[in-house]
Amino acid sequence: MQITRQADYAVRAVLYLAQQPRDTRSSTAQIARDQAIPPTFLAKIVAQLSVAGILQATRGARGGVQLARPPEAISLLEIVEVIDGPLYLNDCVANAATCPHGAYCTVHQVWCEAQADLVKRLGQTHFGQLAQPLATH
Numbered sequence: 001m002q003i004t005r006q007a008d009y010a011v012r013a014v015l016y017l018a019q020q021p022r023d024t025r026s027s028t029a030q031i032a033r034d035q036a037i038p039p040t041f042l043a044k045i046v047a048q049l050s051v052a053g054i055l056q057a058t059r060g061a062r063g064g065v066q067l068a069r070p071p072e073a074i075s076l077l078e079i080v081e082v083i084d085g086p087l088y089l090n091d092c093v094a095n096a097a098t099c100p101h102g103a104y105c106t107v108h109q110v111w112c113e114a115q116a117d118l119v120k121r122l123g124q125t126h127f128g129q130l131a132q133p134l135a136t137h
Contacts, residue, residue: 007083009037010045014054014079018071018131025064045083052082072128077119087122089115 012035020026028046032039046065049055056068067074080087090111092099099105 003080004084006041006045007080009035009041010049010079010083011076013037013042013045014049014067014074014127015130017055017065017067018074018127020066022070023066025058025062025066027064031065048082049079052078054079054082067127070128071131072126074127075123076125076127076130077122080122087115087119089118 013031016031016035017026028042029039031037032042037045046055046057050057050068053068054074055065057063057065077087086094088094092105092108093111093115096102096108099108101108
């Protein structure tokens with residue numbers, strides 16, 4: 001399993017904004033430049049995250065992008081799922097009926113437990129933590 005490049009860019013953009021002083025707007029051009037994100041890709045990401053209520057985008061001379069909520073209220077899981085949809089390690093985690101082995105599959109429970117661990121970890125990791133210098137992690 002691998003998140004998409006778009007989800008990685010979204011995480012980097014939100015992290016960049018989480019590292020800015022509160023209520024600071026940043027231009028998408030600045031974010032794209034500082035995070036090495038293609039500007040057209042970033043525009044799509046900003047639109048998706050704005051619709052999801054994570055970012056607030058303002059047009060105009062004093063416009064820019066900022067977090068719509070405190071970084072402590074935005075999880076890594078939320079960003080990945082807004083961009084990529086729900087995370088599943090295997091199709092059978094979402095729908096056990098897709099497994100041709102059914103009730104006899106000895107791996108199904110392992111996939112489900114690993115899935116739960118991943119979702120829990122990403123859900124508990126918020127951008128308030130990630131925005132701190134590495135020495136405090």
